[in-house]
């Protein structure tokens with residue numbers, strides 16, 4: 058008979074004890090001599106005192122020495138473990154260089170190799186064996202003031218499929234962007250992996266695999282476990298604790314969103330965050346094509362979380378332009394693994410979400426044929442089929458449109474439907490391109506430098522979360538997503554558009570987060586959805602005041618800052634003076 062998981066190790070009142078050595082690691086050589094003496098760490102550090110700016114420079118030099126992106130990832134995670142402020146300052150000041158490491162594409166590789174790269178605890182693993190004890194596990198987390206959780210069950214990690222517990226890299230990466238891009242305080246963020254097993258045989262056979270060696274639990278047991286998790290979060294951290302669902306497989310993602318939205322402070326980033334970032338890009342593209350959104354015809358490769366989320370938000374945006382629901386839907390053609398989604402599809406397989414976009418025509422099997430029949434102005438890929446936008450398909454887009462809009466949203470880079478170069482080269486450099494993972498800039502034949510923008514929900518979820526937390530919103534309804542999309546589109550400068558980007562430069566993404574948060578917060582008060590009272594008089598100042606400061610705070614309170622006696626050199630000032 059199987060032993061009960063919880064009887065294997067009787068519960069003891071053991072509390073998390075921070076590593077004492079971390080005290081001097083936490084800001085390294087930036088401690089002043091006085092601080093080192095007051096803290097009893099004098100001599101443990103080299104005599105030279107370094108500013109945080111000098112340390113940032115050292116980080117740059119250090120990371121540049123690694124050629125393998127996975128080694129860069131390991132370096133950055135090590136930095137996060139030992140010096141949080143420095144990590145966030147370095148990432149925040151170098152977003153374009155560091156985001157591809159802590160986030161897509163390298164985080165995908167890190168998840169695939171998580172057993173190899175795992176060093177120190179970061180986040181909580183809650184397994185199906187912990188059912189009945191989820192609250193106890195949340196209590197083991199040393200921080201009490203948790204405001205935001207990113208949770209995955211590891212079943213659809215980027216476009217890489219089921220990686221089980223190794224999916225933990227995603228909540229860790231997403232929450233590092235919460236702080237780096239939106240200043241949400243690190244101690245308020247909690248990455249969680251719900252380990253219900255994995256159906257990935259490679260993982261199950263891998264001696265380095267870190268999760269439960271069993272196949273996925275499904276059905277009532279899974280649902281009860283997720284229910285218990287949601288309730289435990291509220292019991293431990295309160296109703297306003299934000300729960301971002303990330304990289305759940307399709308069948309669970311839609312179901313759980315419907316079940317919990319409105320009752321819990323939750324959203325699904327792959328459905329809703331992706332929708333907002335893609336619609337932001339589409340709205341920005343209208344300034345190039347001089348069209349309304351409703352003047353477009355859309356073809357989606359994929360009819361899953363990302364595609365359906367985008368399609369629904371497009372419908373909402375078109376309706377705001379005055380187009381009817383039916384007309385808006387008729388402009389959207391969706392292709393899934395079986396071909397075009399049509400009414401009365403012979404092989405069936407249409408769920409209620411797909412059904413709403415079924416075209417009234419005969420079945421069409423291939424994307425190329427769908428493009429020929431539908432004649433789209435916008436082609437969006439989110440099916441994790443790398444290279445699906447063939448040269449022929451891209452050329453057809455170029456023949457159909459003066460400025461074809463092509464979004465290759467699948468992650469990581471290996472799953473992108475096409476590269477930026479392919480999109481430009483096959484359309485005489487006329488494509489308006491965006492991608493989920495970053496692509497390098499491209500020199501067009503006329504000499505222009507094109508900088509393809511990153512259509513990634515990272516432009517949305519940090520700012521959205523900041524607004525939600527600052528206003529105390531629980532019901533994150535769809536109007537917030539459209540608002541976030543419009544807010545992001547508004548920020549895109551003419552210069553970005555001229556260089557082929559539908560998004561602001563990554564270097565400005567923190568400012569985007571504040572602007573999105575401000576719109577979200579103001580909308581929440583307008584619509585009665587804010588619970589933080591009273592309403593701040595100056596929304597932006599209030600938001601900025603909540604944000605994490607990446608600079609080191611003074612290590613010692615003012616009373617410690619005795620001047621050293623005149624007769625003694627500063628670095629041997631007596632410790633007694635500071636007690």
Ligand SMILES: NC(=O)C1=CN([C@@H]2O[C@H](COP(=O)(O)OP(=O)(O)OC[C@H]3O[C@@H](n4cnc5c(N)ncnc54)[C@H](OP(=O)(O)O)[C@@H]3O)[C@@H](O)[C@H]2O)C=CC1
Nearest residue numbers: 215216359360361362363393394440441467468493513514
């Ligand atoms: N850029 C961004 O911010 C984001 C990007 N993504 C990326 O989008 C991709 C998909 O994610 P998500 O929508 O959540 O995944 P889902 O599993 O929900 O959806 C995948 C869809 O692709 C379809 N599909 C599979 N094979 C084919 C094929 N050969 N031809 C056409 N369609 C096919 C599936 O069809 P069927 O329904 O028949 O199974 C399904 O509709 C991933 O790579 C992910 O990384 C996701 C979120 C955000």
Ligand SMILES: CC(=O)C(=O)O
Nearest residue numbers: 215304327468513514
């Ligand atoms: C970006 C993201 O959320 C994804 O690819 O799943």
Ligand SMILES: [Mg+2]
Nearest residue numbers: 215303304327
């Ligand atoms: Mg995701």
